[in-house]
Amino acid sequence: MKYSVSVFGLGFVGITTALAFAEKNHTVYGFDVDTKRTSLLKAGQLPFLEQGLDQALVRHINNKFMITDNAEDAVKNSDFVFLCVGTPSGERGEADLSYIFSAIEKFASVLHDGKHRVIVIKSTVPPSTTSERVIPHLKKMGLSPGDMFSVANNPEFLREGKCWDDAMHADRIVCGVEDRKGEDMLRSLYSDFDAPFFNVSLNTGEYIKYLSNTLLATMISYSNEMSKIADVIGDIQIKEAFEILHMDRRWGGSNMASYVFPGCGYGGYCLPKDTQAMYAASVSKGYEPMILKDVITINESMPQFMANKVMHVVNPSETLGILGLSFKPGSDDVRDSSSAKIIKLLLAAGYRNFIAYDPVANEAFDGQYHFSELEYCESLQSICEKSDALVLITAWQEFAGIDKKYPDKPFIDCRYFL
Template sequence: MNISVIGSGYVGMVTGIGFAELGNEVIFVDIDEKKVDTINSGKAPIFEKELDELIQRNRNKYKATKEYNIIADTDITFICVGTPSREDGSIDLTFVKSAAAEIGKVLASKDMFHAVVVKSTVIPGTTEKVIKPIIERESGKEAFKDFGLAVNPEFLREGNAVHDFFNPDRIVIGVRDKKTKEVLETLYKPFSCSKLITDIKTAEMIKYASNAFLATKISFANEIGNICKKLGIDAYEVFKGVGLDHRINPAFFRAGIGFGGSCFPKDIKALIAKAEELGVNPKILKAVIEVNEEQPLKMIELLKEHIPDLKGKRIGILGLAFKPDTDDIRESRAIPIVQKLIEEGANIIAYDPEAMDAFARMFPQIEYASSAEKVITKSDAVLIVTEWGEFNELNYKGKIVIDGRRVEKAMKEAGIYEGVCW
């Protein structure tokens, strides 16, 4: 099948190359010329485990371009552009609307049926009330008759996105017309997981409900973890017992300093904004965000128990990405931690295997080390913010360590050790 993918971020890049690996021809369309050139040179424009190897293996099955008109040569187009948050937490559809308009212009001169599939995370009702009218207006054609329209939410975890593409828990397809349903069923035939066919608005909501529930588990674990810390109880032992209950999946009970990234914070805030627009007060979701915003600052509180005055002290930060195996710093828990340390007058030395360039654009005033070892040797205390595997191989002997991610080696070796929830 000939596939076009609009947007070459984490979702678009992994989705497109994944389909190429399965034998399809793929065209990436992106307005960022640097990304287009990078992809065409056989490299990933982002850091994602196993992605470069996949790109190299499929060099003859894909190409990238800035020109939208090339999608006329494909059978199906996936919209994978970003949907960032506005200041009030509501969803910003600027990129989605722009993509829909460009697709509509191309479809205006295409005689054959073309399926348009939304993978970008959008609030329920967006595809039919916003995207559909734009494509219809620009193309002069009727949705579900002259062109197809569907929603196919992604459930990829950054750092494990390639694995998740090929090993999904489920595939959700929100669709109204028979032709698009058949196209997507054919495309996803190689996958043996559960496949749910539903209406478009329900598919949009499944994505938000999934992320909201997982984020709720994390904030719940942190609330319990904060109580456990006061009682001298290891929250991880508690959730080991909780997770043995067959009604409760043990995943996402990792108490610590909270969640970040491009999905959970943005999606929950967008769902809160939509709920309030509908006259619903989403108390639980608001609490999830409140706990998550407070949680990383627990590290500073614990640090000040051992170094009450941080002014002039050199504090090491291990990990800047929002999670390991990615270079993404969006909503990273390192951001509020560094901001607070700067307010306290501390001198900061930081290290991350992949995210330092991006972080330096936000915080050029702090020092960046060439290795994790240098952070430890040059600092008065060390804060572990991201659980990169290499941090479990370091020598923490004699150091003050405040651990937000439960690194076993630090627990065993540090001179003074404090875990956030254990």
């Protein structure tokens, strides 16, 4: 069965979702409030670096994937409405749902027309959001799920840098949906994907997403805490110790082992905000999660821990070379990047001479952070030659072994990579 699908919010998740359904021959309408972004997409250009997704866009734009400025028309024609808008951190770390509600406003009037649709929340939202926030919100607007429409959640597990591959070869499809019609339609929509489909309660669907991200964050903070312990004891080869830990055959060669490795803290758009949101959601229900509180505290302490290491080796008058600006290798996303946090701390400590190099993210970093003290280099060689000391913050493969080429320069390796 081929369907029509509307996708609201055309970021990493929305574009990937839209193109994955287009690839399976469904008709997809994409809507975003950011007109600069929609113009780029209409011209077949991705607003960020994402291997595989760029070619999928060229294959499907203005064919199976249409960008529209008219949200209501898109939904009128659709069997499914996927909400893929951002859910950033609110003031107390809670998930800010305002983009979800404003997206709903844009098409709610269409839901009375007698056609049964499934409204699917793909954005990451804390457990009980669909049941206690979204459905009551719709009911207040005079819209009760049932004959008119179904409401479901369908968390996304893709990683940036691997969006296309993760979506096309998903490990599992999770749908929180509690009515038969909605479940049947979602099963049918996903039947072309070679992945097991799990139908769970609304709260369970949302919970599974946070199980995943809070565990990843916990593994990283555990490793960072162990690296701090190693540091105070002294004479411990931290990188080798973790590599030998990974040789335990109980890991089964799993890629998960890479999260049990120290660095300068987790960043990006998901792990920090999702760990905070799960903590806040639990506190709001009356239980303060002890482990998550420490996971967050350790993560927030890591930039200072690394800045202290820099201050130990480099004088404020010297020129510091920052290697890596994106939040992880393979991506030009600079949201919650460790480099920005470490530069801010060093600026506060009186350091003024910074130069930086990232293979793909110089421009994005400058656009987001506007550090007037920071100059950008166009090559690894030029930053190494111009700096008195280098601070490696993003473990790009290009940086492997660079310390051997410049044996006289101090390298502060915040990722235990060299």
